[in-house]
Amino acid sequence: MASLKALKIRIGSVKSTQKITKAMKMVAAAKLRRAQDAAQNGRPYAERLERVMASLATRAGGPGASPLLAGTGKDQVHLLVVATSERGLAGAFNSNIVRAARRKAEELSAQGKTVRFYIAGKKGRVLKRFFPTAILADRDMSAMKVASFDDAKAIADDLIARFTAGEFDVAHLFFSKFQSALAQVPTGIQIIPVPLAEQAALKDVAPAAAAVTEYEPDEESILADLLPRNIAVQIFRALLENAASEQGSRMTAMDNATRNAGDMIKRLSIQYNRARQAAITTELVEIISGAEAL
């Protein structure tokens, strides 16, 4: 059995670990509320933009439309944009996103497609281990405290430039969708070319009175203006969802850690008290037997 002193030190160390995990949980809870608000606030813009995109795309999305909508006509090189967080200690948050991306990559390679990665966020860099030659770019996001639209736009501009340069044909975006503090769903969506099926579905929901709407300039120009913006908005939403998911995931993980530490302290305390009691008993037996011998 471990000595009394060793047990005491052990209990002390678990206690300070518990303090840290507890603090991290509280911080995550506070940040989660803010991240959730941010995600909520971003919704009206995205909804309105999507509605307009839907009605425009069906009217102006014929042949000769922008390649961002119609695609390059090829389906060979797939780019996986993987958005992760900058920090760990958030449960399985990052590994879930990376796993979803890896699965998609393997599926695409099995179909004979070329797969490239675009990493946004430090924790996505583990992909370099699995696909050392397929990393197209690794974007440093460490300067970003709160996801702003400018960050998303910078990524979108970079992607569009690479798309125009013919570096890839299809782009997918991987992030974690926020459902609740307990549930975050790793999700992959296609962002380039802008998927039409989704928009057709949207159009049924909002059959805008587009027939009489006047456009200035014409539909095609508005659409060409909106397409890059739509991609930036998609990325921005992913970043916001990711931020909320990260905090939610961290909160849950740290709550578990705090509880485990509590259990451990309880167990160690019992062990410590038993050892102390045993030591007292031995001492007493020694004194009594010493007295009897006299």
Added chain:
Amino acid sequence: MALHFELVTPERLVRSESVHMVTVPGTEGDFAVLEGHAPFMSTIRDGILSVYTNASGQPETIAIRGGFAEVNAQGLTVLAEHIG
């Protein structure tokens, strides 16, 4: 009945209120929207958005960058990338 005016940025819904008239810097020229305007859609250039809360008062100005404006039966919606 006044015009329902909404100003939205990717970060948040900035305005949602009833106003008298709004002047929007469209790509092909400024245009003003009053209530009952025909359905209309335009991209906007960087410029000043003027909001007239009533017919006589001074306009309130908001600088906006990048985006587009949509007028439909519900009112005017301006989606801007940046304000201020």
